[in-house]
Amino acid sequence: MTDIPDRLSSPANRARAVVANVATPLTAVLIALLLLAAGLASAFQLERVGQIEKVRQITVQARTLASGIAAPIAFDDDVALQEYLNALRADPQIIAAAAYHEDGSLATGFARPPGRIPNRAPLANPQITGNTLSVTAAVMQGDTRLGSVYLQSTIDSLSRRVTRYLGIAVIVVLAALLIIVLAISYSSLRKAHQELQAEIANRQQAQEALRQSQKMEAMGQLTGGVAHDFNNLLMVASGGLDLMERTTDPAKLAKLKAAIRQAVDRGAKLTQQLLAFSRRTPLKPEVVDLRERVRGMDALLERSLGESISIAMHLPAGLWPVEVDASELEVAILNIALNARDAMPKGGVIVIEATNLTATADAPDRVRLAITDSGTGIAPDLVAKIFEPFYTTKAVGQGTGLGLSQVYGFARASGGEVLVDSQLGKGTTISILLPRSMLSPQQKDGGSPAVSASGKHRILLVEDDDSVAATVSGMLEELGYESERADSGAAALQRLERGSDFSLVLSDMIMPGEVSGLDLARRIGEQWPSLPTMLMTGYSAAAASAAKEGVRLLSKPFSIEDLSIQIVAALDKSRA
Amino acid sequence: MKASFLLKFAPFVEWPPSALAASDKTFLICVTGEDPFGRMLDDILRGQRMAGRPVRVRRLAATDAAAGCHILFAGRSTAPDYAPFAPLTGQPVLTVSDRNGGPAGSMIQFVMQAGRVRFQIDDGAARSCRLKISSKLLALAIAVDRK
Numbered sequence: 001m002t003d004i005p006d007r008l009s010s011p012a013n014r015a016r017a018v019v020a021n022v023a024t025p026l027t028a029v030l031i032a033l034l035l036l037a038a039g040l041a042s043a044f045q046l047e048r049v050g051q052i053e054k055v056r057q058i059t060v061q062a063r064t065l066a067s068g069i070a071a072p073i074a075f076d077d078d079v080a081l082q083e084y085l086n087a088l089r090a091d092p093q094i095i096a097a098a099a100y101h102e103d104g105s106l107a108t109g110f111a112r113p114p115g116r117i118p119n120r121a122p123l124a125n126p127q128i129t130g131n132t133l134s135v136t137a138a139v140m141q142g143d144t145r146l147g148s149v150y151l152q153s154t155i156d157s158l159s160r161r162v163t164r165y166l167g168i169a170v171i172v173v174l175a176a177l178l179i180i181v182l183a184i185s186y187s188s189l190r191k192a193h194q195e196l197q198a199e200i201a202n203r204q205q206a207q208e209a210l211r212q213s214q215k216m217e218a219m220g221q222l223t224g225g226v227a228h229d230f231n232n233l234l235m236v237a238s239g240g241l242d243l244m245e246r247t248t249d250p251a252k253l254a255k256l257k258a259a260i261r262q263a264v265d266r267g268a269k270l271t272q273q274l275l276a277f278s279r280r281t282p283l284k285p286e287v288v289d290l291r292e293r294v295r296g297m298d299a300l301l302e303r304s305l306g307e308s309i310s311i312a313m314h315l316p317a318g319l320w321p322v323e324v325d326a327s328e329l330e331v332a333i334l335n336i337a338l339n340a341r342d343a344m345p346k347g348g349v350i351v352i353e354a355t356n357l358t359a360t361a362d363a364p365d366r367v368r369l370a371i372t373d374s375g376t377g378i379a380p381d382l383v384a385k386i387f388e389p390f391y392t393t394k395a396v397g398q399g400t401g402l403g404l405s406q407v408y409g410f411a412r413a414s415g416g417e418v419l420v421d422s423q424l425g426k427g428t429t430i431s432i433l434l435p436r437s438m439l440s441p442q443q444k445d446g447g448s449p450a451v452s453a454s455g456k457h458r459i460l461l462v463e464d465d466d467s468v469a470a471t472v473s474g475m476l477e478e479l480g481y482e483s484e485r486a487d488s489g490a491a492a493l494q495r496l497e498r499g500s501d502f503s504l505v506l507s508d509m510i511m512p513g514e515v516s517g518l519d520l521a522r523r524i525g526e527q528w529p530s531l532p533t534m535l536m537t538g539y540s541a542a543a544a545s546a547a548k549e550g551v552r553l554l555s556k557p558f559s560i561e562d563l564s565i566q567i568v569a570a571l572d573k574s575r576a
Numbered sequence: 577m578k579a580s581f582l583l584k585f586a587p588f589v590e591w592p593p594s595a596l597a598a599s600d601k602t603f604l605i606c607v608t609g610e611d612p613f614g615r616m617l618d619d620i621l622r623g624q625r626m627a628g629r630p631v632r633v634r635r636l637a638a639t640d641a642a643a644g645c646h647i648l649f650a651g652r653s654t655a656p657d658y659a660p661f662a663p664l665t666g667q668p669v670l671t672v673s674d675r676n677g678g679p680a681g682s683m684i685q686f687v688m689q690a691g692r693v694r695f696q697i698d699d700g701a702a703r704s705c706r707l708k709i710s711s712k713l714l715a716l717a718i719a720v721d722r723k
Contacts, residue, residue, distance in 0.1 A: 071588060075581060
């Protein structure tokens with residue numbers, strides 16, 4: 001059965017998951033840190049620019065002053081000098097101002113605490129000490145130096161400056177926090193999402209596995225009955241042949257032939273249904289005609305239910321089509337029928353009927369498929385339990401309890417429901433209600449009469465089994481074809497090398513030797529592209545691969561009619 | 577004090593280019609009439625430069641022409657025909673004198689006021705001699721004749 005790979009089990013994957021889970025908050029923290037750093041950097045930059053601006057402003061003031069006092073300082077006009085300096089007192093930020101003579105001696109000046117004026121001209125670059133900024137400027141007239149001025153100004157204290165940036169800082173920090181919170185919630189959502197996805201994948205796989213095991217369970221139930229049935233069919237065939245050898249009465253011979261034919265046909269039908277049944281297929285809803293489908297199950301049902309049970313089908317024409325997975329539908333019917341059989345240990349009749357249910361206020365148009373037995377019935381308190389997986393009333397080894405749960409799953413998956421109507425001692429009716437489909441079912445080709453050869457055609461028959469080869473070449477002869485046999489793929493190729501005067505190559509698919517039927521078909525396609533090939537097989541998996549390559553295929557066992565139609569189609573195509 | 581003022585006037589005055597190109601490579605301060613400064617003027621001006629030239633002092637005799645000077649200070653004189661500024665009409669020479677007792681007609685005249693040396697300026701005369709006196713200096717003068 002399907003093993004369920006745990007997608008998070010390998011160390012590499014786990015590491016990747018951890019990285020993915022950690023990456024988002026990490027990125028967010030990184031972004032938040034970057035934001036903080038950018039905020040700090042811009043604050044510092046603003047601070048620096050502000051300081052430069054301040055220095056420039058005071059320097060300009062000093063130069064203006066220097067230019068203004070050029071004449072007063074040159075000609076010792078203290079009154080005018082004082083007037084110039086006093087003008088600066090109006091600015092509360094200027095805490096000291098002084099003018100110096102050319103020889104560096106103090107001309108005049110003022111200072112208010114904490115300002116202080118030096119006694120000698122301190123010509124230097126602007127200086128910042130604590131919260132004060134000192135600037136000097138030379139007093140020049142033309143290129144003659146007449147003296148110098150000194151200005152001292154306060155700058156905003158650190159706490160005042162910090163207060164100025166506090167608003168921005170709060171916004172930046174909040175933004176950073178927001179990013180982190182968003183990232184954390186995103187990351188937890190993402191983790192939950194991943195877990196959910198892993199969970200979904202696991203459940204899908206488990207469901208798939210359950211579906212197949214339900215099918216196999218039904219299959220197991222079938223096999224015993226089918227093997228027994230096959231023996232009966234073989235008995236009819238071999239006994240019939242024995243009898244044919246001992247009689248020459250044409251009427252008896254015809255009767256025996258008909259019996260053998262019937263037995264073989266039933267066997268063929270049975271194996272075909274079995275193969276179709278057990279094939280592992282994904283759920284593939286198709287539009288289905290219930291009447292045709294259920295009728296097609298007759299042989300399968302008869303053989304698997306045993307001789308004490310008979311089946312009555314009431315399937316009216318004009319049933320609405322439904323859209324379901326056909327093989328699941330068959331499994332569901334079989335499961336219900338098997339339960340019905342087990343409910344009637346003394347034998348009885350199982351009635352399978354279908355009716356159209358016109359839409360009501362609660363429900364749309366539906367088709368009701370009901371399977372009724374006259375068995376022991378189900379106790380009311382157990383009715384709710386019968387669809388639970390692994391619930392069974394059967395002895396260990398006789399049932400797994402998966403049968404009716406498959407029915408329930410099938411009905412739900414098809415958009416329908418299952419109803420149980422049971423009376424203890426009188427019997428049970430299980431109804432599947434399926435919604436009506438507005439599409440029409442695909443038509444299957446009905447049987448057609450055999451078509452004889454038109455004109456002269458030689459066919460190369462490649463078949464390792466002597467008896468099959470004899471039968472098929474007999475059919476070909478009967479249809480009016482000439483045939484030649486090769487007993488392996490390699491032999492067929494050798495024959496074709498000598499001369500490819502054939503209209504068709506009809507080859508078995510599975511043969512001993514290095515060249516299989518499919519290989520042969522490929523080689524012929526390459527070397528003799530105008531020569532058509534047709535493969536025969538009784539093995540479904542091989543048939544699928546042939547169909548994939550577009551090789552014409554004939555499923556064993558086939559009738560002479562099937563063979564004739566396929567040959568005509570193949571020849572038609574090669575001529576076209 | 578007046579001696580140092582003589583030199584300090586120079587940065588506030590703009591001579592026409594001809595005055596600075598024609599003379600030899602010195603900035604000449606001339607003194608005529610009675611010299612009130614004596615050695616002091618030489619001490620103050622020693623080593624000074626003006627308009628990129630070394631400053632020189634020349635004391636003129638009564639007959640000497642003052643045409644090459646940049647600044648001419650005329651002191652008192654008892655000579656009857658003492659008119660040191662007459663030959664300089666239209667010449668780019670900054671003429672300086674004392675108002676009290678000095679010859680008339682100079683561009684800048686020293687005045688004593690409250691015990692300090694001040695000056696008044698005849699800007700019209702300066703302009704007619706193609707000398708531009710800085711507004712800063714004019715602002716400091718106690719009187720300005722702008723005609």
